Amino acid sequence: MAATLAHISVAPKAAHKSTVIFLHGLGDSGHGWLPVFQRFGTLLPHTKFILPHASERPITRHRGAVLPAWFDMRDYANVSNSQIDDEPGLRATSAQVDKLIQAEVDAGVPENEIVLGGYSQGGAVASWYGVTSGRGLGGVVVLSSWLPLSHKVREEAKATAKDVPVFWGHGEADPIVAYQNAVKSVEILKELGLPSVPPGEAFARPGVRFESYPGMEHTTCAKEIEDLAGWLKEALP
Secondary structure: OOOOOOEEEEEOOOOOOOOEEEEEOOOOHHHHHHHHHHHHHHOOOOEEEEEOOOOEEEEHHOOEEEOOOOOOOOOOOOOOOOOHOHHHHHHHHHHHHHHHHHHHHHOOOOOHHEEEEEHHHHHHHHHHHHHHHHOOEEEEEEOOOOOHHHHHHHOOOHHHHHHHHHHEEOOOOOOOOOOHHHHHHHHOOOOOHOEOOOOOOOOOOOOOEEEEEEOOOOOOOHHHHHHHHHHHHHHHH
């Protein structure tokens, strides 16, 4: 049975109607994204924000250094080669995420009022879970990341995958997770039946909104946070 993820949460300012769960990147913790979601609390007063902490594990790419991580990383340059993905680690973390989501459902929050997101490695978990879990989520957010296990995703994708709104943001100058990996990942989502958000629109259900940020490296920027805030407001009205 999957262990419950340690996490911090930001309580809603008004009656609790929706939840955002956001997974940090390699080497970070939930505290790293806390300032962002504290600001979002004013925009989304009925929303609870859950920021889990990854457990520590040896990371192959960092010569076995022990870091907070959702799964092992073997090579940043070849994340598009899903044959080297840490499949057991990814699946174990997905099971833990599912437990967090189920706890929110048990507390009375409908699946379509729950958004799962993540940055970098956390975004990889969110993208995989969104496609394969069968949950009718209110949305999935993927920042500076990729869709892992792409050689298996088509056979494991559930029918609900094409119905879940997605916000995908990526820096065109990312030296860690190359921009082209995001392009390839979004193309897979489209192959699974998820349409693009129409030009000029900020949100569509269903629909994948893919935003590129010129000059942005493996980080975030004010424009991306602004775009995400607007998208979340539409996803969780």
